[in-house]
Amino acid sequence: MSGKRENLQRALSQYVKDTLSHIDTVRGFCESLSTWTDERKTEWTKMKEVTDQQQLAAVLEDTVGGLEKLDCFLDAVEKLAVTSLHVFTVEKPVLHLPEGIRPEDVQVVIFAARMICPLLLEFKRDASVFFLPKLQNVEVLIYQLNKYIQTTHKICDMLEKSSLSDLCLEMNVKPLVDLDVGLSEDEMQRMLHHINQLNEIRDDQPFRMVFLFQEVSCSDFISELNKRRSGMLQSLEDLEQFAVQLDRMNKGAKISSVAGSSVGAAGGLLSIAGLALIPFTAGASLGLIIGGTTLGVTSGVNSVVTTATEIGVNCTYQNKASESFKSFMENVQSIQDSLQKVYCQPGLNIQLKAEYDKVFPKMGSVGRGIMSLITEVSAIKAVQEANALRRASRVSSEIINVGQASVKGSLVLSNTARKFNIGLNALFIGMDVVFIVKDSIGLAKGSETEFSQFIRARATLWCSEMDSWQKIYDFLCKDLLTSEKDKAVLEKPFYPEKEI
Numbered sequence: 097m098s099g100k101r102e103n104l105q106r107a108l109s110q111y112v113k114d115t116l117s118h119i120d121t122v123r124g125f126c127e128s129l130s131t132w133t134d135e136r137k138t139e140w141t142k143m144k145e146v147t148d149q150q151q152l153a154a155v156l157e158d159t160v161g162g163l164e165k166l167d168c169f170l171d172a173v174e175k176l177a178v179t180s181l182h183v184f185t186v187e188k189p190v191l192h193l194p195e196g197i198r199p200e201d202v203q204v205v206i207f208a209a210r211m212i213c214p215l216l217l218e219f220k221r222d223a224s225v226f227f228l229p230k231l232q233n234v235e236v237l238i239y240q241l242n243k244y245i246q247t248t249h250k251i252c253d254m255l256e257k258s259s260l261s262d263l264c265l266e267m268n269v270k271p272l273v274d275l276d277v278g279l280s281e282d283e284m285q286r287m288l289h290h291i292n293q294l295n296e297i298r299d300d301q302p303f304r305m306v307f308l309f310q311e312v313s314c315s316d317f318i319s320e321l322n323k324r325r326s327g328m329l330q331s332l333e334d335l336e337q338f339a340v341q342l343d344r345m346n347k348g349a350k351i352s353s354v355a356g357s358s359v360g361a362a363g364g365l366l367s368i369a370g371l372a373l374i375p376f377t378a379g380a381s382l383g384l385i386i387g388g389t390t391l392g393v394t395s396g397v398n399s400v401v402t403t404a405t406e407i408g409v410n411c412t413y414q415n416k417a418s419e420s421f422k423s424f425m426e427n428v429q430s431i432q433d434s435l436q437k438v439y440c441q442p443g444l445n446i447q448l449k450a451e452y453d454k455v456f457p458k459m460g461s462v463g464r465g466i467m468s469l470i471t472e473v474s475a476i477k478a479v480q481e482a483n484a485l486r487r488a489s490r491v492s493s494e495i496i497n498v499g500q501a502s503v504k505g506s507l508v509l510s511n512t513a514r515k516f517n518i519g520l521n522a523l524f525i526g527m528d529v530v531f532i533v534k535d536s537i538g539l540a541k542g543s544e545t546e547f548s549q550f551i552r553a554r555a556t557l558w559c560s561e562m563d564s565w566q567k568i569y570d571f572l573c574k575d576l577l578t579s580e581k582d583k584a585v586l587e588k589p590f591y592p593e594k595e596i
Contacts, residue, residue: 100281104288105273108183111291112191112271114298115179118172119205123260125169126252135162136245143238146231153229159241163223166248170219173251174304176209180294182590190279190591192272201259208258213308214438218247220305221564228560232553283592293585302575303582305568309438314572317434321569324427328562331424335555338417339548417551424558431565 125132139159146152183191184199184206193199227237275284297303306314575582 100284100288101275101279104284104291105275107288107291107295108191108273109271111183111295112193112273115176115183115202115206116194116197116271118176118179119202119260119263121168121172122176122205122209122255123263125165125172126256126260129249129252132162132165133245133249136241140238140241140245143234143241146234149229149231152231152234156227156229156237160224160227163227163244166219166244167223170216170251173209173255174213174216174308175298176206177213178298178304178307178586179206179209180586180590181206182588183291183294185589185591190274192274194271197263198259201263204259205255205263208255208260212251212254214310214312214441215247215251217308217435217438217568219244220568222560225560225563226557228556230553230556232550233557236557279592287590287592290585290588290590294590297582297586300575300582302571303579305571306575306579307583309572310441312438312441314576316437317431318569318572318576320431320434321565324430325562325566328424328427328558331420331427332555332559332562334420335417335424335551338420339551339555342548342551417547421554428558428561 136159139155139162142155143152146155181203184193184202186199191199193202226240279287309317
């Protein structure tokens with residue numbers, strides 16, 4: 097056997113074997129879909145009931161593991177979508193598939209993958225980063241997991257309506273490539289070059305990304321991200337600064353609270369001591385009472401001023417953060433709208449119609465089956481992602497009421513009560529000590545307010561989303577100039593036109 101013949105036989109056999117392996121991966125996942133779905137729904141239910149970070153982390157560990165299994169399935173679907181239909185041409189006797197596998201069934205699965213592949217864009221994010229255990233984001237995580245479940249079912253439903261279940265795959269049986277059919281050296285050289293190109297195309301992630309857009313121009317998404325990226329990054333930077341300022345204010349307020357409560361506690365002790373010593377000092381201890389009362393009044397005034405200042409500063413930064421979130425989400429809406437066009441394009445676009453006209457009309461029942469599949473896929477429309485995502489994020493309604501001022505209110509109450517009823521000082525000293533400990537612990541922990549925690553959690557989530565969009569953008573830009581040439585290679589007949 098000549099070197100060209102041997103190389104062609106090896107390359108073609110491997111390409112077919114890889115194709116069958118991807119189909120096996122897809123079929124295996126579809127067959128276990130109900131189990132996978134039950135696991136994700138269990139996690140979805142648990143997420144709705146979690147009350148602390150540790151519980152959420154345990155649930156999301158299982159979720160991320162399940163999404164890793166999903167990634168293997170999605171990768172196989174994507175590779176099938178960019179697999180050549182023409183390698184599996186029925187009329188040519190070069191390729192002999194293992195028993196129980198018809199070339200036309202393989203073609204139908206490839207065709208189904210092409211029709212459904214725009215929905216794969218929904219999953220183009222790093223799940224391990226997006227599904228971080230942050231309680232502040234739990235509603236968004238619940239929504240996104242549910243969306244993953246729904247979209248996965250759509251993909252599997254369409255694939256199962258193809259010939260997927262009819263394929264009897266025996267992965268240990270190699271396909272037979274018969275090149276002893278009168279191929280010339282030039283023809284074998286051309287086929288070898290072609291199959292090598294097809295292998296490169298299937299492994300080319302930038303091309304696969306462009307291919308997912310099908311008939312929708314990639315330029316819309318590229319333009320939107322170009323136009324809005326800097327403003328979105330600035331919004332995220334502003335949010336971090338607002339969180340820093342809120343934490344600084346919280347820290348200062350707690351220091352003031354600790355100091356004021358300490359002064360109040362000292363005043364209370366002086367007042368009690370003065371009262372206790374009156375019988376023994378013939379009234380000389382009244383100075384202690386007066387001093388203690390003065391300290392109590394000073395402490396009360398300080399607490400009132402601190403509380404009012406903190407409320408004002410918190411409201412200012414909360415309003416600024418709300419405006420930044422609003423601006424950011426408007427930009428998110430525009431980018432999601434550009435992706436929505438991809439999700440919602442008809443199942444049978446111009447490119448796929450051309451492929452169908454070339455391959456399937458002469459295939460009898462298989463051709464009719466694929467037309468039925470086309471009708472069903474064409475009826476699928478993606479759920480309005482951007483609006484649902486906006487509802488899920490609840491930016492406007494998620495502005496959390498910071499509870500620090502109410503804590504200070506208790507201290508004000510204790511100090512005010514101390515001024516007017518010295519006999520209750522002993523009780524309020526105990527309360528002051530409780531709040532001194534609470535605020536000191538808060539200082540030791542870094543003094544993050546609930547609102548700043550929310551800002552940072554949500555900013556982290558959207559940073560991960562922007563990273564995902566940037567990756568799509570980079571892939572599109574990298575392959576945009578060569579994608580048409582690669583598509584032409586994919587659509588080009590593989591076997592010589594003359595009868596073999």
